[in-house]
Amino acid sequence: MGREETITLSLPSSLAYLDAVQGMAELLACTAGFDEEARLDVGLAVREGAINAIKHGNRLDPAKSVCIEFRLTAGVLKIAIRDEGAGFEPQLTPDPTTPENLWRSSGRGLLLIRSLVNEVHFRRHDPGMELILIKSRPADGQRDEEAS
Amino acid sequence: MGREETITLSLPSSLAYLDAVQGMAELLACTAGFDEEARLDVGLAVREGAINAIKHGNRLDPAKSVCIEFRLTAGVLKIAIRDEGAGFEPQLTPDPTTPENLWRSSGRGLLLIRSLVNEVHFRRHDPGMELILIKSRPADGQRDEEAS
Amino acid sequence: MSHQVDYRDGIAVTRLTGRITVGNALDDVREVVEEEIAAGRLRVVFDLGGVNFVDSAGLGELVACHRSLDKLGGRLVLAAPRGKVRDLLELTRIGELLSVCATVDEALQRIVED
Amino acid sequence: MSHQVDYRDGIAVTRLTGRITVGNALDDVREVVEEEIAAGRLRVVFDLGGVNFVDSAGLGELVACHRSLDKLGGRLVLAAPRGKVRDLLELTRIGELLSVCATVDEALQRIVED
Ligand SMILES: Nc1ncnc2c1ncn2[C@@H]1O[C@H](COP(=O)(O)OP(=O)(O)O)[C@@H](O)[C@H]1O
Ligand SMILES: Nc1ncnc2c1ncn2[C@@H]1O[C@H](COP(=O)(O)OP(=O)(O)O)[C@@H](O)[C@H]1O
Numbered sequence: 314m315g316r317e318e319t320i321t322l323s324l325p326s327s328l329a330y331l332d333a334v335q336g337m338a339e340l341l342a343c344t345a346g347f348d349e350e351a352r353l354d355v356g357l358a359v360r361e362g363a364i365n366a367i368k369h370g371n372r373l374d375p376a377k378s379v380c381i382e383f384r385l386t387a388g389v390l391k392i393a394i395r396d397e398g399a400g401f402e403p404q405l406t407p408d409p410t411t412p413e414n415l416w417r418s419s420g421r422g423l424l425l426i427r428s429l430v431n432e433v434h435f436r437r438h439d440p441g442m443e444l445i446l447i448k449s450r451p452a453d454g455q456r457d458e459e460a461s
Numbered sequence: 462m463g464r465e466e467t468i469t470l471s472l473p474s475s476l477a478y479l480d481a482v483q484g485m486a487e488l489l490a491c492t493a494g495f496d497e498e499a500r501l502d503v504g505l506a507v508r509e510g511a512i513n514a515i516k517h518g519n520r521l522d523p524a525k526s527v528c529i530e531f532r533l534t535a536g537v538l539k540i541a542i543r544d545e546g547a548g549f550e551p552q553l554t555p556d557p558t559t560p561e562n563l564w565r566s567s568g569r570g571l572l573l574i575r576s577l578v579n580e581v582h583f584r585r586h587d588p589g590m591e592l593i594l595i596k597s598r599p600a601d602g603q604r605d606e607e608a609s
Numbered sequence: 610m611s612h613q614v615d616y617r618d619g620i621a622v623t624r625l626t627g628r629i630t631v632g633n634a635l636d637d638v639r640e641v642v643e644e645e646i647a648a649g650r651l652r653v654v655f656d657l658g659g660v661n662f663v664d665s666a667g668l669g670e671l672v673a674c675h676r677s678l679d680k681l682g683g684r685l686v687l688a689a690p691r692g693k694v695r696d697l698l699e700l701t702r703i704g705e706l707l708s709v710c711a712t713v714d715e716a717l718q719r720i721v722e723d
Numbered sequence: 724m725s726h727q728v729d730y731r732d733g734i735a736v737t738r739l740t741g742r743i744t745v746g747n748a749l750d751d752v753r754e755v756v757e758e759e760i761a762a763g764r765l766r767v768v769f770d771l772g773g774v775n776f777v778d779s780a781g782l783g784e785l786v787a788c789h790r791s792l793d794k795l796g797g798r799l800v801l802a803a804p805r806g807k808v809r810d811l812l813e814l815t816r817i818g819e820l821l822s823v824c825a826t827v828d829e830a831l832q833r834i835v836e837d
Contacts, residue, residue: 321471333488340481410702418669421701558816566783569815573779
């Protein structure tokens, strides 16, 4: 896998496909040579990104779709998750770990995502929000502890 | 799942993604409510279809892609596998079960596919071959024995 | 997800098994606590030893269960989380809101002491 | 896929485990037979008891192995295929080309008898 190869997945805005999306992410992380732990991390991060795209972005509108692009190069997996929603400002989302917010039953998705991959980028489109996740294999890139 | 919902997967022509493709097909068959055996059948059928599209259709040209469309409706999973190759005439492929052909190390993919799903259709495009697989849940549609 | 309730010293110890993720699993978890509340039992232990996966919605549901019990003067204690589940409880600091114990016995002791 | 060779009465019984599918697994299977041929042992039993999955390329490789041995006057016998693997050997009629036995013992008996 010298060149970059792109696998694209497009799905309707239904939470029914989450397990399939997560599984696909894990399988591609496996193809990219990631170890078991990194695979599960990628799977959960993509799951959380897809939940947000389906729920907050497309508001469960089945006519709107979510597009997930997996780009594989040696040692790095780049995943872009894009919805057709109004977008949001990530820095304005509340910190779920403050004493008041700890009692809330939601608001932890982005925290999980940030902890599971090496880099997270946000890009606003018109319309649509794009979340870009970058996961490197520890052996090839920086070590996990340094990155997070 | 009253309406038809379509999940689309597009990938470069590399056999490296076969396990991921097969896994995705199994996961979507699971989402569609198919039992364990039907799930594995769908996974293997899609795997074989993808191998053909990658190898015979796109001749492993990484610039060409394979597109797999999964359409889910209650009790039925329709899968279209499309390549960018020159296409072929399915009825002209040799029967792999004749005494002479039994000795050949290839030529069994279509036989497997036909035995694993309820219906197989072929459509020639310009360019590209499209293979359409239809798998019904025994409870909802005809029974497996009747269909094959 | 599946669950099984055992009573030990009048405290409901519910062993959760499988995945606690967005969807039906969350309703199941919720029902366990609602039944306990309906029966007037406000101290609940969730044995997470058989849970291999949670997502943010699953974590949120655990917090919601704790909130329901807390409002009525009750309490939820989590026991025996493994691997990633334990990591995520720490990452999200949910472990500072409700008690997380290494074993069910410890959880029972903790809930009785308070 | 992994494999392990045991010799019984001078016959190589190779236990294959995992998936025999397009890719490295096929090279592994091929090498087993090539090594036997290089060592002058032309009767081979593949114990498929641990194989949970084959695709058309895997089935083709089994035929290719049989062909290589047959050309030299040798023989491949398959033993203990399970579930879908057994079904596919039947569907493709590969079971009429090379012998398929329910157990390794039967396979050894069959290969000695011929
Ligand atoms: N794709 C998206 N489109 C619009 N808003 C989003 C999107 N993703 C996240 N958000 C916003 O960010 C907030 C925090 O998201 P998250 O941390 O995943 O927690 P939760 O989804 O549980 O609320 C969400 O409540 C939502 O307002
Ligand atoms: N997508 C495709 N494009 C072009 N030719 C194809 C395609 N799929 C199958 N074929 C042709 O049909 C033949 C039989 O296919 P198959 O039964 O799958 O066996 P195998 O792939 O092992 O040859 C192939 O050898 C090839 O010539």
